[in-house]
Amino acid sequence: MPRLLVLDIDGTLLNSEDIVTPVVKDAISRVRELDVAVALATGRRVGSTRGVVEEIGINLPIVTFNGALVWDTAREKAIHELAFSVPVMTRIAELCRKYEIAPVLLQGPGHGERIFVPSGNGVQPSYLTWFLDPRRDEVDELQYDQLVRTPGILTIDVFGPELALQSLWYELAELEVQVYDVGEVSSQTDPPNWALNVHMPGASKAAGVQILAQSLGCTMQDVVAIGDGYNDLPLLEAAGIGVAMGNAHDEVKARADVVVNGHDEDGVAEAIERFVLEPLRNPA
Numbered sequence: 101m102p103r104l105l106v107l108d109i110d111g112t113l114l115n116s117e118d119i120v121t122p123v124v125k126d127a128i129s130r131v132r133e134l135d136v137a138v139a140l141a142t143g144r145r146v147g148s149t150r151g152v153v154e155e156i157g158i159n160l161p162i163v164t165f166n167g168a169l170v171w172d173t174a175r176e177k178a179i180h181e182l183a184f185s186v187p188v189m190t191r192i193a194e195l196c197r198k199y200e201i202a203p204v205l206l207q208g209p210g211h212g213e214r215i216f217v218p219s220g221n222g223v224q225p226s227y228l229t230w231f232l233d234p235r236r237d238e239v240d241e242l243q244y245d246q247l248v249r250t251p252g253i254l255t256i257d258v259f260g261p262e263l264a265l266q267s268l269w270y271e272l273a274e275l276e277v278q279v280y281d282v283g284e285v286s287s288q289t290d291p292p293n294w295a296l297n298v299h300m301p302g303a304s305k306a307a308g309v310q311i312l313a314q315s316l317g318c319t320m321q322d323v324v325a326i327g328d329g330y331n332d333l334p335l336l337e338a339a340g341i342g343v344a345m346g347n348a349h350d351e352v353k354a355r356a357d358v359v360v361n362g363h364d365e366d367g368v369a370e371a372i373e374r375f376v377l378e379p380l381r382n383p384a
Contacts, residue, residue: 101383102376103318105131106309106335107368108327109142109152112345115363120155127369128156131376137316139163141305143280143297143331146171146209160312165254166280166331167308168299169208178210180311182300184256188275189248192256192298195271197244199264202228204257211252215239218247228259230288256298261291269296278303280331297331306334324375326368328352343371
């Protein structure tokens with residue numbers, strides 16, 4: 101029987117207008133009334149996840165930074181954190197400089213949750229204006245020797261042309277880091293910016309949710325997980341039931357247990373009805 105419902109945010113819980121529809125909110129409320137725990141697992145930082153947590157009224161720790169951080173929002177403390185080591189950050193920085201790509205380092209809330217980019221004689225982040233401008237009050241520019249020694253870095257985002265990122269990804273394989281393909285994220289550059297999320301080895305939504313499930317006395321077989329992106333695949337494959345949204349990438353849909361309607365057709369509500377509420381109403 102389902103005991104833990106885990107939801108991705110972007111492309112899953114939120115529709116294309118970045119809202120949680122009333123139908124989906126109602127379905128989540130009915131799940132919580134039946135004492136099924138509801139959690140979020142996202143590539144987002146903690147700060148950009150808080151509003152969603154408050155909107156749907158959950159009180160469990162959240163799995164953020166693609167599983168590199170499990171954060172207790174009630175106590176404002178990390179339950180699990182997998183930050184980059186200096187040697188790994190140094191090698192990633194070397195590779196980024198080789199391909200003339202400016203790495204964007206995202207820090208966990210336990211260290212200030214700042215955003216760091218290279219400055220000085222490094223690769224200038226001018227082509228990242230679209231990403232950095234809305235967040236300028238959170239951004240610090242550092243020389244590379246300082247950048248790679250910054251504590252609490254949980255994600256390194258790299259943006260650039262698709263072909264350059266493919267070459268970078270190939271070389272990152274030697275580090276055995278966890279890399280998630282985000283795809284095209286901005287057409288405001290020429291060529292368009294694509295993105296990769298890079299994490300320390302072992303970081304995944306599946307690993308983060310497993311820690312959360314264990315704290316609730318559950319196993320992964322008790323989990324119903326819903327998502328749409330490549331970063332959701334480890335979780336969808338580890339969960340008792342892995343549900344892909346109708347708007348998910350084809351590979352995600354092919355590897356999930358089931359596929360539901362898209363995020364603009366209240367697919368989360370459909371999944372909740374079929375794989376949480378119905379089994380609870382009619383236990384085998």
